[in-house]
Amino acid sequence: MALLEVQNLEIAVSAKGKLLPVVQSVSFSVDDNETLGIVGESGCGKSLTALAIMGLLGGTTVRITGGSIRFDGMDLLTLSERERRSIMGNQMAMIFQEPMTSLNPVYRIGDQIIENIRQHQKMTKAQARDRVVELLSLVRIPNPSERVDSFPHQMSGGQRQRVMIAMALSCDPKLLIADEPTTALDVTVQKEVLDLMADLQTRMGTAIILISHDLGVISETSNKVAVMYRGRVAEAAETESLFLELAHPYTRGLLNSMPVVDSDVDWLEAIPGRVPTLEEELTGCAFHPRCASATELCLTTVPKETEFKHGHSVQCHFPGKVAP
C-alpha cells in the first residue's frame, strides 16, 4: 500500500446552481522517497487536485464529488475537520506558487514557522525557535540566527520560497505537495530550489508531489509523471518510460512546444486550439478538437484508461499511434 493513493477522484465547481466537473476519475499513488510530477496547462485541474489532497478546498465553491484519497492508511475524506487539521502542516505539507505573497506580511518569518511547529508539537517557544534556526540553515538561508527575525518583505523571492520549504518541513512531513514551486522564480533560483527539494528528499525520505506546467522541470525531478488534460489523467508512467515512448498526442504536443536551447528553430510548435472551457459540453475525448489524428470514434466515445506498456497507462483510443 502506497503512502498516498488517490482513486477515481472527482472534483466539481458549483456555478449558477450547476455542478461543473473539473477533475474526473483521477487516480495515482505516491510512495515514500518518490516524486510524482503532475504536468498540464493552466486549468487542467492539477492545482485543485493538490488542494483536495491537502484539504484546502473548504470555503470555496469547489467540492469533491467522488472517489477516495487514502493517506498513510487513513481515508482522508471521511476524517473530521479536526482530524484533518492535525495532518495538515504536520504529516502533509504544501508549498505554493507565489512565494512573494504566501507569507503573512505582518509577522516575522521565524514566528510564522514557530506557529506551525507549536501547532503540532509540544515545544516551548525557545525550543521551537532553535528548531527554526536549524531549519533555515537546512534550506541554506545565510545567517539563519539573524534572518529568523526578518519580515517577509526583507527577503527575496527565492529566500521566501526557502522559508516556505523550511516551514513545510518543520514537522517532518511524510508528503510534501509543491504546487508550481519555482514558476515565480528566476531561472537560476529555480534550479537551486529544485536541487534543495531533491536533496532534502534523499535526506528525509519525504514523498513529493511536484506540480508544474514545465515538462523540463518534471523530467529532471520526478520518478513518475501524470499528464493531466481538462481534469483527466491523459497519460501516466514512470518518467523514463514516458519520455521513451509517448502514448498520448497531448503529451507529444507539450513536448514539441518546448523550446530547445541549442537548436536553431524559427518556429516553435504549439498545440492548435485551446482548452475547452468548463461550460462547453464536450462529447468523446476531451482532446479531440485539438488532435490531428482524431477520428469519428474520438468524437463520440470517451477513451477508457488502457495499459499502453507495463506501468504506462493512457486515455487514448489510438495510444502511441500519434503523428509525430
Next chain:
Amino acid sequence: MLAYTAKRLLTLIPTLLAASILVFLFVHLIPGDPAAILLGDTATPEEVAQLSSEMGFDHPLYIQYFIWLSNVLKGDLGTSIFFGEPVLSVIGSGAETSILLASMTMIWIILIGLPIGILSATKHGTWIDQMTSSGAMLAASIPTFWLGLYLIMIFSVTLGWFPSSGFPSLSDHGGITNLRYLLLPSLTLAAPNTALIIRLVRASMLDVSREDHVRTARAKGLHPTRVAIKHIFRNALIAVAAAFGFTFAALISEAVVTETVFSLPGIGRLVVQSILRRDYPVIQGVILVIVVLYMVINLAVDLAYARLDPRVSLK
C-alpha cells in the same frame, strides 16, 4: 520612531498657521456686527462704536489676525464676548463632557463594531452576515438627531431608565454614576460610526481572506478561529486603523447635533450657541482646538499604522 514623531510635530506648524488664517477669516464672513449683536437692539451707534474699538473690531482684518495670533501663541485665546470670561476656560468647561462623550463613543465603536465586523466576515454569505450587514446599513442611514430623539422617547420618557438630558460633572454629587447621562448620547453618536466600522472590518477581512498567506495559514492546520483572528483580522486592522482617524473627525461634527439634542454642556453645543451669539473668539478658539486635536489624532493614526504594518518604514 521618536525622531519621526518630532519631525511630524514640526511639520504641523505651517499647517496650523494656514488653518488659523482660514479659521480667522471664515468666522469674519458671518454677517452681522458682533458689537451690535452683543449690545442688543436698543444700543445707540455710539455705544456700538465704542465697544467695537474696545474689542479691536475697528482695526483692519490683518491687524486683528496678528493680534489674535500673538495672543494665541501666548495661550490667550481671547475673551468670550458673551460670557466675558477667557475663551480657554469657556472651552475647558465643556471639555469634560465632550471628552467623556467621545471616549464612551469610541468604546462602543470598538466593543460593538470590531466583534460584529469579524462575525459578519467569518459567517460571510450566511443569514448572520445578512442580518448584521443590513443592520449596519440601517444604523448608517439613520440621522443622529432622529435616533437621539427616539432613544429619549423610548428609554427616558416611556421606560424611564436613563435621564434624557444634561450632564452633571463627575465631581458633582453622583460621581461615576453620572456617566449614565452619557449612555444614550454616546450610543446615538456611536451608531453610524459603528456601522461604518462593521462594514469596513467585514470588507477588509474578506479582502485579506483571499490572499495567499491565509491559505498558508490554513495549510498549517490552524483552527479556523485562529486563522480568522491572528491572520485575517490582524491584516485587516491596518485598513481599519486608518478609518479610526476619519471616524474621529466624523464624531466631532456629529457631536454638535447630539449634544444639542441631549442638551449636554459640551463643546459641540458651545459651538452652536456661540455661532448664534456671534461670539467670534469662542468660535475661533473651539475650531482651533479641534484642528489641533484632529492633527494630533492623525499623527497617532500614522504612528499606529507603522506599528501595525512592518512594511511601513518611518523616515
